Each structure stands twice: as C-alpha cells, then as structure tokens.
Amino acid sequence: MKQRIEYAPEDNHYRKLSKKFANDANVKRTKEERKIRIEKILEGMRKRIEGGFRNGGHMVRGYSRIFISPKIQEVKVNAEGELLGQAFKKSAEGLSDVQIMRWLRDKGMEVCKSSLGYILRNIFYTGNTVSKLFPGRLFTSTHPAIVDEETFSRVSERRRQKSNRQRTDMKLGNLYN
Numbered sequence: 001m002k003q004r005i006e007y008a009p010e011d012n013h014y015r016k017l018s019k020k021f022a023n024d025a026n027v028k029r030t031k032e033e034r035k036i037r038i039e040k041i042l043e044g045m046r047k048r049i050e051g052g053f054r055n056g057g058h059m060v061r062g063y064s065r066i067f068i069s070p071k072i073q074e075v076k077v078n079a080e081g082e083l084l085g086q087a088f089k090k091s092a093e094g095l096s097d098v099q100i101m102r103w104l105r106d107k108g109m110e111v112c113k114s115s116l117g118y119i120l121r122n123i124f125y126t127g128n129t130v131s132k133l134f135p136g137r138l139f140t141s142t143h144p145a146i147v148d149e150e151t152f153s154r155v156s157e158r159r160r161q162k163s164n165r166q167r168t169d170m171k172l173g174n175l176y177n
Contacts, residue, residue, distance in 0.1 A: 042133065049131045052142040060124050061115075062146055075143040083109050084119060088147040091120055092154040120159065126152045 048054075059065045062081030066074045077085075087100050095103075097116050104111055111119070123130060127145030128138050147155075 045131075046133055049129065049133060049139055052129075052140060054124075054129055054141065054143070060122070061111075061119065062125070063143060077144050077146055080109055081146050083107055084125065085146045087116070088120065088125070088151050088155055092151050092158065094158070117159075120155055123152070 059075070062077060062084045063075050064078040066076060068074060083104060087104060090100050090103065091097075097113055097120075101111060101113060101116055104116075119125065123138070124141075124143075125146045126149050127141055127143060128149075129141040130138055
C-alpha cells in the first residue's frame with residue numbers, strides 16, 4: 001500500500017509558484033519558437049518573390065495555372081487574358097470603363113466596373129510583380145505579360161488624370177457638368 005505524504009501549506013504555495021514559473025517559461029519559449037517559424041516562412045516567401053514567383057493561392061483573372069507535376073507549374077494566358085490585353089489597349093485609346101465593360105460583355109466576358117478598375121491598375125498584367133515584403137521594388141515575374149509596360153503606363157496616366165479631374169470638379173461643385 002502506498003503511503004500518502006502530507007505537505008505543509010507553505011510547500012503547496014511553493015509548488016504553485018514553481019508551476020507558474022514553468023508556465024511562464026513555456027509561454028516565452030512558445031513565443032520564441034513562433035517568431036522563428038514566422039521568420040523562416042517570410043524568408044521562403046522572399047526567395048519565391050525574388051525568383052519571379054507569385055505568393056498567393058488563387059490565380060489572377062486572365063491567367064491559368066497548369067500543373068506539370070505536383071511541384072512544377074506553368075502559368076499561361078487564357079482566352080480572358082487575350083480579351084483583357086485588348087481592353088488595356090482600348091483604355092489607352094481613351095474608351096471609358098463602361099464602354100470597355102460593354103465591349104467585353106459582347107465578347108462573352110462579364111466584369112463589373114470595380115473589377116475592371118482593379119484589373120487596369122494591377123501591375124501583375126505587365127509580367128511584373130510587387131510585394132509588401134519589399135516596398136517600392138518591382139520584380140520581373142515568370143508569368144507572361146498580357147500588356148506591355150508602355151500601354152500600362154498610358155492607361156495609368158489616363159486614369160490618374162481622370163481621377164484628378166473628378167476630384168477638382170467635386171471641390172468646385174461642378175457635379176453636373
């Protein structure tokens with residue numbers, strides 16, 4: 001038969017303190033391990049970006065991901081991508097977003113105005129990529145470009161001028177002109 005050992009009340013107090021210190025040490029160790037894991041993940045993401053690959057789960061509209069093997073994939077421009085390339089050119093020529101939306105709808109591609117605006121602002125379509133991990137840097141990516149950089153710049157400048165013109169009109173009260 002096992003003998004039961006009785007502890008004095010002060011022994012119990014020290015036991016509670018030692019558990020608290022052990023828990024504090026475990027929490028501190030866990031935080032340090034988490035910090036190390038995050039740094040490893042970020043390092044892997046940085047290497048992917050510098051290697052021209054995109055970090056992210058879904059593919060941008062206009063592209064298709066083709067899996068050659070579980071670890072090897074290829075990104076190609078699909079039929080929507082061809083239409084988006086033409087949409088960039090039409091925007092650079094001066095067509096409005098609504099006119100481009102109608103043109104795309106006639107060609108069988110549904111896109112709302114906010115999505116079209118996002119597409120026409122997204123530098124990914126030039127074959128380049130940017131990342132919050134590297135603020136201010138532009139990386140040449142491994143995916144094909146839908147639009148050349150010159151056309152993209154013309155579209156961006158035209159949209160910027162239009163945006164500034166609308167802000168000025170709103171400040172002056174010229175909403176109905």
